[in-house]
Amino acid sequence: MTEPRVLDGAATAAEIRAELKQQVAALGFTPGLAVVLIGEDPASAIYVRSKVKACEELGIRSIELRPDASLTTEDLLTIVADLNSRDDVDGILVQLPLPKQVDTKRVLEAVDPDKDVDGFHPVNVGKLQIGQDTLTPCTPTGVLEILKRSGIPTAGAEAVVVGRSDIVGKPVAAMLLQANATLTVCHGRTRNLAEHTRRADILVVAIGKAGFITADMVKPGAVLVDVGINRLTDAADVERFFPNDAKRHETFAKRGSVVIGDIDPAAFAVSSAYTPVPGGVGALTIAMLMHNTVKAAKLRRGLK
Numbered sequence: 053m054t055e056p057r058v059l060d061g062a063a064t065a066a067e068i069r070a071e072l073k074q075q076v077a078a079l080g081f082t083p084g085l086a087v088v089l090i091g092e093d094p095a096s097a098i099y100v101r102s103k104v105k106a107c108e109e110l111g112i113r114s115i116e117l118r119p120d121a122s123l124t125t126e127d128l129l130t131i132v133a134d135l136n137s138r139d140d141v142d143g144i145l146v147q148l149p150l151p152k153q154v155d156t157k158r159v160l161e162a163v164d165p166d167k168d169v170d171g172f173h174p175v176n177v178g179k180l181q182i183g184q185d186t187l188t189p190c191t192p193t194g195v196l197e198i199l200k201r202s203g204i205p206t207a208g209a210e211a212v213v214v215g216r217s218d219i220v221g222k223p224v225a226a227m228l229l230q231a232n233a234t235l236t237v238c239h240g241r242t243r244n245l246a247e248h249t250r251r252a253d254i255l256v257v258a259i260g261k262a263g264f265i266t267a268d269m270v271k272p273g274a275v276l277v278d279v280g281i282n283r284l285t286d287a288a289d290v291e292r293f294f295p296n297d298a299k300r301h302e303t304f305a306k307r308g309s310v311v312i313g314d315i316d317p318a319a320f321a322v323s324s325a326y327t328p329v330p331g332g333v334g335a336l337t338i339a340m341l342m343h344n345t346v347k348a349a350k351l352r353r354g355l356k
């Protein structure tokens with residue numbers, strides 16, 4: 053069998069950022085992205101760091117708010133209302149998960165849909181469903197973007213999505229359908245999961261379980277998109293998933309953990325192309341957030 057192609061998310065993201073940098077320079081004003089980060093979620097902290105860096109590179113103003121984790125829903129609604137009314141704020145992102153006492157649904161619905169760079173507001177969710185151009189969730193948008201830029205056709209393809217979260221599974225399914233794939237969505241109640249995944253020409257996995265999709269669940273020659281971000285902290289797991297990966301073992305020795313997606317690396321070998329973790333879909337998420345911020349900035353000013 054021929055070697056699978058590695059779909060390089062980091063390189064694709066760099067390409068997108070370079071394009072956006074030119075667009076921002078041509079705008080004649082500085083777009084602003086506001087991020088509200090509450091609490092200590094490590095995934096969120098990584099995300100915020102990468103965002104600040106990308107904003108600097110592109111010439112976008114990054115506004116960071118870190119209110120106290122004991123705030124109430126009303127406190128956060130006041131913060132969101134203020135950001136909605138600020139003319140120097142084009143994009144608003146409220147980092148999830150929110151503290152337990154905060155009503156997430158009310159907060160997401162309070163964000164001005166035209167500033168909703170996460171694409172989580174019900175109006176934007178609805179527009180995506182009916183195929184209207186709108187702000188769409190960053191990770192799913194990144195998945196479609198890397199397929200497109202890698203020359204992988206979706207029209208008529210058997211696409212199988214594993215996972216149905218509002219953040220990844222559902223919107224990526226909506227986008228694949230919009231891109232004319234024949235769509236199957238699997239989840240925790242799916243019977244005979246492998247029978248579905250084995251039919252996929254394009255398999256997108258977003259479940260949050262380390263190496264869950266194994267080689268026997270994949271059709272030879274399929275394209276694998278691994279959205280999962282998981283951490284292995286047990287040496288035996290590192291040995292099982294990465295028996296011949298010297299770099300992973302080195303990282304584990306140094307840091308006590310390694311990152312792995314939802315797909316067993318052994319399954320990549322039977323694919324025709326796959327997105328690695330890290331350096332795949334995750335890298336694109338940030339680039340698409342920048343894309344959405346520029347899009348929102350133009351939209352608000354009636355620019356195309």
Ligand SMILES: NC(=O)C1=CN([C@@H]2O[C@H](COP(=O)(O)OP(=O)(O)OC[C@H]3O[C@@H](n4cnc5c(N)ncnc54)[C@H](OP(=O)(O)O)[C@@H]3O)[C@@H](O)[C@H]2O)C=CC1
Nearest residue numbers: 215216217220239240241258259260279280281333334337
């Ligand atoms: N790369 C990136 O930029 C991003 C990566 N992620 C990562 O993607 C992964 C998924 O995130 P998210 O969508 O938020 O996760 P959620 O936990 O919200 O959803 C997980 C989904 O997977 C389904 N599922 C769980 N176990 C199985 C199983 N054994 N068989 C079939 N389906 C299963 C669940 O089914 P059910 O609905 O029935 O419970 C659910 O729909 C995580 O690892 C997360 O860290 C997330 C966001 C961005």
Ligand SMILES: Nc1nc(=O)c2c([nH]1)NC[C@@H]1CN(c3ccc(C(=O)N[C@@H](CCC(=O)O)C(=O)O)cc3)C=[N+]21
Nearest residue numbers: 095096099102146147148149170330331332334335337
């Ligand atoms: N409102 C909201 N929107 C989100 O989109 C959102 C969120 N809340 N809460 C947290 C999760 C997590 N998330 C990540 C995005 C990119 C990387 C990323 O850049 N990953 C790199 C590695 C980064 C590194 O390890 O340095 C990669 O996979 O290659 C990681 C995680 C977005 N999320």
Ligand SMILES: [Mg+2]
Nearest residue numbers: 170189190191
């Ligand atoms: Mg997102």
